Amino acid sequence: MIAVAAGPNRIDPYVIPALDGVAYGLLVFVAAAGLVFCFGVANILNLAHGMLYAIGGYTAAAVLDGGWTSLALALGVGVLAAAAAGVLLAGLLTPVATGNHLTQALLTFGVALAGGSLLVAGFGPDDPQVLVPAALDGSVQVAGHRYAAYRLVFIVVAAALAAGLYLTVRRTRAGMLVRAAVDDPEMVACLGVSPTRIRVGVLAAGGALAGAAGVLGAPIIGPGADTADTVLLLSLVVVVLGGLGSMVGTLLAALAIGEIQTLGVALLPSAAPFLLFAAMAAVLAVRARGLALRWVAT
Amino acid sequence: MRDEVLRRVRAAVATLVLAGLLVAPWVVDDYTAAILARTLALGLVGVSVALLTGVAGMPTLGQTAPYAAGAYASAVLGSQVSDVGVVQVAVAALAGATLAAVTLPLVVPARGVIVLMITLAVGELAVTVLGRWRSVTGGTDGLAGIAGVRPFWGLPVLVTDQARYLYTLVVVATLVGAVLLLLRTRAGVLLRAGRDDEMRLRASGHRVPLYLSGAHVAAGAIAGAAGSLLVVAQQYISPADFGFDTSALLLLGVVIGGTASVGGALVGAVLVIAVRDWLFGVLPGHAPLVLGALFVATVYLLPTGVTRARRPRPIPAPRPPDATPTRDRDVTPELRV
Numbered sequence: 001m002i003a004v005a006a007g008p009n010r011i012d013p014y015v016i017p018a019l020d021g022v023a024y025g026l027l028v029f030v031a032a033a034g035l036v037f038c039f040g041v042a043n044i045l046n047l048a049h050g051m052l053y054a055i056g057g058y059t060a061a062a063v064l065d066g067g068w069t070s071l072a073l074a075l076g077v078g079v080l081a082a083a084a085a086g087v088l089l090a091g092l093l094t095p096v097a098t099g100n101h102l103t104q105a106l107l108t109f110g111v112a113l114a115g116g117s118l119l120v121a122g123f124g125p126d127d128p129q130v131l132v133p134a135a136l137d138g139s140v141q142v143a144g145h146r147y148a149a150y151r152l153v154f155i156v157v158a159a160a161l162a163a164g165l166y167l168t169v170r171r172t173r174a175g176m177l178v179r180a181a182v183d184d185p186e187m188v189a190c191l192g193v194s195p196t197r198i199r200v201g202v203l204a205a206g207g208a209l210a211g212a213a214g215v216l217g218a219p220i221i222g223p224g225a226d227t228a229d230t231v232l233l234l235s236l237v238v239v240v241l242g243g244l245g246s247m248v249g250t251l252l253a254a255l256a257i258g259e260i261q262t263l264g265v266a267l268l269p270s271a272a273p274f275l276l277f278a279a280m281a282a283v284l285a286v287r288a289r290g291l292a293l294r295w296v297a298t
Numbered sequence: 299m300r301d302e303v304l305r306r307v308r309a310a311v312a313t314l315v316l317a318g319l320l321v322a323p324w325v326v327d328d329y330t331a332a333i334l335a336r337t338l339a340l341g342l343v344g345v346s347v348a349l350l351t352g353v354a355g356m357p358t359l360g361q362t363a364p365y366a367a368g369a370y371a372s373a374v375l376g377s378q379v380s381d382v383g384v385v386q387v388a389v390a391a392l393a394g395a396t397l398a399a400v401t402l403p404l405v406v407p408a409r410g411v412i413v414l415m416i417t418l419a420v421g422e423l424a425v426t427v428l429g430r431w432r433s434v435t436g437g438t439d440g441l442a443g444i445a446g447v448r449p450f451w452g453l454p455v456l457v458t459d460q461a462r463y464l465y466t467l468v469v470v471a472t473l474v475g476a477v478l479l480l481l482r483t484r485a486g487v488l489l490r491a492g493r494d495d496e497m498r499l500r501a502s503g504h505r506v507p508l509y510l511s512g513a514h515v516a517a518g519a520i521a522g523a524a525g526s527l528l529v530v531a532q533q534y535i536s537p538a539d540f541g542f543d544t545s546a547l548l549l550l551g552v553v554i555g556g557t558a559s560v561g562g563a564l565v566g567a568v569l570v571i572a573v574r575d576w577l578f579g580v581l582p583g584h585a586p587l588v589l590g591a592l593f594v595a596t597v598y599l600l601p602t603g604v605t606r607a608r609r610p611r612p613i614p615a616p617r618p619p620d621a622t623p624t625r626d627r628d629v630t631p632e633l634r635v
Contacts, residue, residue, distance in 0.1 A: 045411050047418075047546070096597060101411040102357050102553060103597050109546045110593025117586035229542055233422040236415050272430070277423040280404070 015143050017266040018259065023151045025258025026158035027220050029251050031213040032235035033165055034086075034206030036250055039239070041181050042199040044097075045105045048089055048112040050232030051119070052082045052207045056214020057223030058119055061128035064218075071133050075215050082211025085115070086203040097199060116228050127224035150219055157216060165209075166247055178202070237276065241283050312561065319467055323460035331459040335466040335531035337571050342470050342524035344548045344567025345477060345560055346517040351549070352558040353481065354513040355493030356405065359545045360417030361521045363401070363424035364394030366540040368522025372529045373441045374434065383449040387469060387526045394522015397424075398515045406510050421545050428537040440536025447530050456530070466527045473523060477560055480516075489513055490558075543586075547574060550593060554600060 031053050038046045059078035064070050089111060096103045136150040169175035181188045181198050189195055210231075214223070221227060238257055242250035256279065264275040319338075323331045343365050351357045368390030375389050404416050429438045436442075446455040449465050456462050480486060491499050492506045500506050529535055547570050555566020573592070577585040 039411075045414055092594065101414065102351070102549070105357075105359070105411075105414055106546070106550050106553060107594055107597040109550075110590045110597065112590070113543065113546075113586045113593060114590025117584070117590065121584075121587070229422070233419060233426075233542075236419045237423075240412075240416055240419060274427060277420075277427065280419065280423070 012144070014263060014266055016145050016147060017262040019142065019147060019155075020151065021259035021262040022255065023155050023158070023220060023258070024261055025255035026155060026162065027213060027217040028231075028234045028238055028257055029254035030158055030161050030165075031210055031217070031231050032238040032250060032254060033162075033247070034209040035232075035235045036239055036242075036247070037178065037202050037209075038206045041178050041202045042090075042097075043101075044093060044199070044203075045101055045108070046089070046203070046206070047105055047108040047232065048085075048115060049206070049210060049235060050228035050230070051112045051115045052085055052210035053214040053217075053221075053231040054116065054119055054223055054228045055082045055085055056211035056216075057130075057218045057221070057227055058123045058128070058214075059211070060215040060218035061130050061223050062123065064131045064133075066131045066134045066137075068133050068135070075212065078215035079208045079211040082214065083204045083208040086205075086207025086210075087200055089207075090200040090203040093199070093203075094196065097196075112228060112232075116225075119223075119228075120225055123223070125225065127222060130218040130222055132219050154216060154220070161212065162251060169247065174201075237280055241280055315565075316471070323463045328459040331463045332531060333575055335459070335463040336528060337568050337575070338463075338466050338470045339524045339527035339531055340544070340548065340571045341564045341568040342473060342527065343521050344551050344555075344563050345474055346520040346524070347548050347567070348552045348555070348558075348560050348563030349477065349513060349517045349520070351552055352556070352563065353486070353493065353560070354489050354510055354517075355409075356413045356510065356514070357410070357549070358405075358417040358517075359414050359542075359549060360401075360419075360421035360424075361517065361548065362421045362540040362542075362545045363417075364397045364518035364521040365525045365528075366424050366428055366537075367397040368394040368525025369528050369535050369539070370428070370435055370441070370525070371522070372526035373444050373535055376445050376447060376529065377441075377443075381445050381448055381455065382451055383447045383465060383469075383526075383530070384451075386447060386529075387523050390526035391519040391523040394525065395515050395519035397522075398518020399511075402511050402514060405514055406507050418542070418545070421540070422542055425537045425540050425542070428540065435537070438537055440534060440538075442534045444529055444533050444535075446533075462530050466531055469523070469527055473520060474560065474564060477520065481560065485509075485512070547571060550596065554596060 031049075034052065035046060035049045038044055038049065056078035059081055060074045063074035063077060089108065092111060093104060093107060096107060132150045136153055138149050139146040140149045140152060141147075142152070169178060177188060177193060177198070180191075181193075185195060185198075188198070221230060234257060238250060238253045241253035241256065257276065260275045260279055265272045268275065319334075322334060326334070343361055346364075347358055347361050350361070371393035372386045372390040375386055380386065401420050404420065405413060408416055428435045431437070446457060447462075447465070448455045449468075456465055481489075488499070488504065488509050492504070492509055496506050528539065532539075548567050551567030551570035552563040553566070554570065555562035555564070574585070574589055577588055581588055
């Protein structure tokens with residue numbers, strides 16, 4: 001535990017939880033972004049999204065051995081595996097792509113149930129240990145406190161990922177197509193882009209993002225039997241809190257969730273279990289009517 | 299003519315099922331009777347899911363939240379205040395209704411798949427709270443050693459699995475009967491009308507959000523009452539009883555049974571839960587895998603559910619010639635099964 005500084009600065013003890021909150025929030029953002037895309041573009045509520053993250057997490061646990069090479073390998077394998085799972089999911093969804101959302105939700109839930117079971121069968125029922133690169137295993141000084149180096153690096157990497165995502169959606173042709181598909185799928189189809197390809201691409205991209213979050217976030221939300229559920233819940237809450245509106249909104253919501261989960265526990269330990277719910281209720285009560293479906297438009 | 303035959307067949311099947319349920323405790327062993335009682339309680343939650351999903355057009359994955367509220371209220375009440383079943387069911391229903399009322403601002407303004415997401419988050423958060431609020435819920439260890447229940451003042455405490463099963467059956471039958479009667483009244487007609495064409499109903503001066511709120515609170519009360527029955531049936535509860543998989547299974551059962559039909563939903567939910575419990579018995583460790591595959595297979599075999607077949611006959615409505623088709627993806631019409 002971090003020794004509470006008895007110095008004159010009263011916010012001092014909360015620096016570390018606040019920083020942890022940023023790391024947690026960015027992790028949730030990268031994980032949730034895939035869900036936002038999937039729902040916004042392909043119009044599919046993907047209840048198997050948490051499982052895609054878990055694939056990344058288990059890959060990290062299996063591949064990481066404390067070296068940099070293994071981190072690169074884990075990232076490559078995890079992203080590919082989760083993207084492949086996304087493609088598989090898109091294939092499974094093909095016959096019901098134009099069906100109703102209930103059917104899609106049930107299908108993706110069935111996949112999540114079976115996939116989660118396969119992951120536990122493959123990697124064992126115990127939560128595996130994750131070895132971060134030895135160079136990042138230590139701690140660094142932050143504002144007079146010791147802080148895990150890995151988390152600090154994670155914050156930088158995840159922030160870069162978030163920025164990259166924003167720029168991709170804003171500036172590239174793929175991003176433009178994605179935004180166009182949200183606004184007017186028929187028009188995009190007229191441009192010669194098949195809706196099936198968009199769906200496959202979006203689920204693959206969502207999977208890749210979730211897989212990357214799973215590998216990099218394994219030391220923060222580690223792989224285990226509950227991981228898929230936890231990540232799905234956090235993603236849904238973030239997506240709803242973000243106003244179902246913008247990437248920026250989603251990012252802010254994710255950071256808020258991160259702070260609630262870490263700073264909230266430090267400040268109000270007895271109320272902590274209820275804070276997440278209270279925050280969601282408060283936001284939705286105020287702006288529930290504003291939940292317009294402008295998903296990926298920034 | 300065909301309708302008349304169908305109605306008779308349905309009535310005959312319902313009578314047979316009810317008769318079978320009544321004699322079941324004398325045919326099966328204690329363990330099975332206890333499982334049956336728990337399955338009936340879950341079936342009642344399925345009825346509340348059907349009320350929201352099929353009748354009101356609000357597809358829900360979060361009915362485990364009021365269900366859990368009712369179960370814990372009933373358990374705490376049973377061990378500290380009253381062992382009278384009627385009181386416990388009433389308090390549990392009140393707890394479920396209260397929770398549903400608290401979540402109204404989240405659920406009622408949303409439509410379609412957004413409701414699925416919000417209710418799912420509500421249900422999951424409820425489980426999180428249950429797991430952490432140790433002083434009341436016993437945390438993830440759950441509450442055990444819950445005192446026996448006496449159905450009514452002056453009656454003996456139920457000690458056998460058979461007796462507890464019959465108690466569950468009577469309460470479920472009463473509540474389902476009440477729901478069926480209620481749906482035949484003006485309230486049921488208005489709910490269905492709102493589901494089928496909200497704009498028209500609003501235009502004719504009806505306050506649709508008010509009806510949806512009523513349905514949501516009523517469904518919460520039913521799910522809460524089911525929670526009380528779960529406590530009686532298994533005499534032990536933990537957050538694991540109210541997980542995300544339970545919500546999804548119930549929704550699957552309701553879709554299979556036909557979302558618009560309350561009786562069908564009850565049968566579907568009971569069927570799905572029974573298959574799950576049976577699978578857990580015969581395939582220890584691999585049940586989720588098989589269950590997931592069954593889910594996928596069911597979706598393929600019943601892409602639109604049995605729901606479409608069971609839809610009540612549409613009433614031909616004259617449409618204004620200049621009616622513009624709605625492009626609002628938020629209000630996906632096909633979701634209003």
